[in-house]
Amino acid sequence: MKIINAEQTRQLDQYTIENEPIASIDLMERASLRFSEWFSNKFSSQKTIKIFAGMGNNGGDGLAVARMLYQNRYKVEVYIIKYSDTGSIDFHKNEKRLSKLPIKIIRLDENSKHPELGEQDIIIDAIFGSGLNRPIRGFTACLIQHLNDSAALKVSIDIPSGLFCDNFNADENIFRADHTLSFQFPKLSFMLPQNHVYVGEWAIKDIGLHKEKIEHLPTSFFFIDQDYISSILKTRKKFDHKGTYGHALLVGGSYGKIGAVVLATKAALRSGAGLISARVPSFGYTILQSNVPEAMCITEQNEDENTHPPFDSFSSIGIGPGMGTDANAQSLFISILQQINFPIVVDADAINLIGKYPALMDLVPKGSILTPHPKEFERLTSGKYHNQYERLEVQREFAKEYEVTVLVKGAHSSIALPSGEVYFNSTGNSGMATGGSGDVLTGIITGLLAQSYRPEYATILGVYLHGLAGDFAAKEKSETAMIASDIINNLGEAYKTILS
Ligand SMILES: NC(=O)C1=CN([C@@H]2O[C@H](COP(=O)(O)OP(=O)(O)OC[C@H]3O[C@@H](n4cnc5c(N)ncnc54)[C@H](O)[C@@H]3O)[C@@H](O)[C@H]2O)[C@@H](O)CC1
Ligand SMILES: [K+]
Known part of the structure; x- marks a missing residue:
């Protein structure tokens, strides 16, 4: 199996959208569904699921997952991290879909108090995904430290927020997941022992990205499968x-x-x-x-x-x-x-x-x-x-x-x-x-x-x-x-x- 980099992932998503073809919001729905199925098979519905969503497509995934887990009878709370005035198109579409359900949505900015978290909660991290291109700073960084300090079980969508897919991030502001579910391919960073504290146990789910395009993507890195x-x-x-x-x-x-x-x-x-x-x-x-x-x-x-x-x-x-x-x-x-x-x-x-x-x-x-x-x-x-x-x-x-x-x-x-x-x-x-x-x-x-x-x-x-x-x-x-x-x-x- 190939391991591709963040830029190739972006190109492959785009190619799939144009050539399958599939609307980007539907691809997000498919990815979120894979995550929700995996999550529901693995974690008890007794705990409160606290989803922390950024404003890009990883955050969009988080909001779609919130809706799906609510439908699977989980108790769900959503925290949107307002690090920007506007989010991605699909983030906003999912925000609108979510607003129709009776789910508590709290918006966090630099003036907000950190939410209380404990063993009775499961944190889902959907703050940043493969689009992260610089270390996390400001109140988002403080929030990640707060999440890391909590006793709650921690799960990341696609990649722990703050971790780069393909290269070294000397920063401390990286979410420390116990479990990570990634889409289609593992990231190069998952292979390196130094990142185990961030990635935890990881798994991947196929989200049906374009097969022929995958065959033609050049890479030097492979994950050995059976x-x-x-x-x-x-x-x-x-x-x-x-x-x-x-x-x-x-x-x-x-x-x-x-x-x-x-x-x-x-x-x-x-x-x-x-x-x-x-x-x-x-x-x-x-x-x-x-x-x-x-x-x-x-x-x-x-x-x-x-x-x-x-x-x-x-x-x-x-x-x-x-x-x-x-x-x-x-x-x-x-x-x-x-x-x-x-x-x-x-x-x-x-x-x-x-x-x-x-x-x-x-x-x-x-x-x-x-x-x-x-x-x-x-x-x-x-x-x-x-x-x-x-x-x-x-x-x-x-x-x-x-x-x-x-x-x-x-x-x-x-x-x-x-x-x-x-x-x-x-x-x-x-x-x-x-x-x-x-x-x-x-x-x-x-x-x-x-x-x-x-x-x-x-x-x-x-x-x-x-x-x-x-x-x-x-x-x-x-x-x-x-x-x-x-x-x-x-x-x-x-x-x-x-x-x-
Ligand atoms: N594109 C697609 O079709 C799909 C994308 N998916 C999800 O989309 C994610 C990638 O989404 P995005 O490309 O929107 O990126 P992210 O959601 O990772 O990040 C959002 C945006 O934040 C900005 N940013 C980067 N580093 C930052 C920093 N340190 N501080 C503040 N802002 C920063 C960037 O402009 C970036 O585009 C994947 O990880 C995956 O979860 C999935 O829904 C599957 C389909
Ligand atoms: K994430």
């Missing part, structure tokens, strides 16, 4: 054999951290790769062999004896989990980089090594996949950014410059491709913020790479599968109690869901 995943997943054929699915090698482990390679190896197996080997320090041999009998094991011992297959004979290599950054780890990493010329997965301590010795990046084959968490990404790029919008740009530039895929892990993990496109993941939960979960992801992506997925697809599919398996694990064990192994154990469920 349709897309199903389109890239390969199905297995009757006469396939284990050679068809490649031979993946996982490299890592150090004293006390062999478990990281064990997890990555198991995950690579469950991802469907044909053969798996793990390369660990010799003291990890027994641990690996007894924990993952399906895998073969290489240590520096059989390496010296030249009895193991050369590194360039594998279909894919994932390097870094639990590896450490000492001289041994460093020379192993360099030696592998010098021997191979196909894309590999670079994770954890292998990324930290590049952070320490940036020249190593020149040895990383083009097409490779780097999977840092935010701290590792900071080390990799010396943290040349001040907020997550800037970080995203640094991530894109890095991917383009080195022609690699850069996956920064997080709630909506972002995957920057060498083409400059960025894909945000839609699966996963906070139960996955636990030791070993990143090692599992490295194993999955390495396993997919072995099965001849293009690096971009291996990453996108891997991240989605990992999150979906995590969601199944959370259902089974709870977000609190689930551990990384539960993600591996649920990869089968994740595959079945995508294939069904």
